[in-house]
Amino acid sequence: MPALTQDLVPRRFQQLRLLAHTRRLVFVVMPLGALIGLLVTLALGGLARLEPQIAGWGGRTHLVILLPAIGLFLTTFWLRISGLGEVSLARDLDLGHVAPHAAYPFRASMGKVLACVLTIGFGGSAGVEGPGKWLGSALGLQYHRASRWVSRRVSQARRLHAHPLVMVEAGAASALSAVFRAPLSGALMAAEHHGQITPGALIPCVVASATGYVVFSGLSGTMPLFPQVRPFRLHAQDLAWAFLLGIAIGVGANAFFWTRRKLQGALGRIPLVWRGLAGGLGLTVLLLPARHLWGGFPVTEGGGLDLVRQLLAGDTLPSQAVAFLALKLLATAVTFAAGGVGGLWLPSFTMGAAIGAAFDAALGLGQPGYLTLVGAAAFAGATHESLLIPVVFLAETTAQAALVVPALVGSTVAYLMVRETSA
16 A cells, blocks of 8 residues: 555655645746736737737828838848847747756847837837847746845745746747747747757746736637638538648748848848838839739738638639739848848738639639648748747637647648658
């Protein structure tokens, strides 16, 4: 009986360690998740109000067509005068796993968030997950500094002290769960690094992400990012179409990387401030087709959520979907090559949705939006070298289980094509 008890119940030192972990999660990670969930929810609301105001100002001053150029110029001008220079979220994420304090100093991180707001608010092709991740990581690090200050003065608080990387990743998880309305996806995105997720990183991310989502949903509701009116049905032939779609997504993702690389080489010779202006004028040119052909519909601006929702309606012609893809691909490549700052996940999701919409329109499977969403997940996974996270993201943001298997097929094919091409 004593041996059986030892197998079922943790030993004394294990109980103490479990208690210590639980205390940190309850008294440190959960408050952090709630705080960042609240701040990100307020920030998203502010950005949602800012974009129409900027567009209204552009309309009143007849400068609406030049807003992307103004925004990218302001972005690079700010990066120049603030001393931040060229910034990269991917580079900061890599540095953050080695030296969090060097990667996320508070003032510099807030400066990068402002650069994201200028890029996205004025019509650059970038996603709000970028500023969300910087904001969450920076606030997580400040939270760690505050807890360290308290622990030095209050002996009981020393047991609650956590590693700075834990706080950075937990803060990012809470922010992403609010941005995407997807707590599990937010936790996985924050914990994942170069394709690996460790339990030590995942547990605090899950707790912070769940707490942040509870706060977000309490203020904004639980409606998923891409709600569907009717459930999708899975058929055996859908796997074959998903395989072919994965090939097309792989080609599209490689085309995006090639375009961005060529534009970076061309624009990289221009000083940073004027690079933003040059790229912004390119965005203005790309804005013209949408203004004249589709009544000003936001094809190239922002992350592309409105465009994805339009594609999901199922009334897009294959030629229109290809045109949307070309414009969004070029706009995203120009934005980042010219010094714009933001996230790549949502623009990638939108580009994949355009390819999937072309398949939906050409094949006529009777389920509008089905391959559109599969393509969206596959493209996001290909550009971020991730297999499972885009599938989880798709399931959470649509609440459609029938999408999981074809998304796994399409994401795997696209991922392998991009990996082998870049090897």
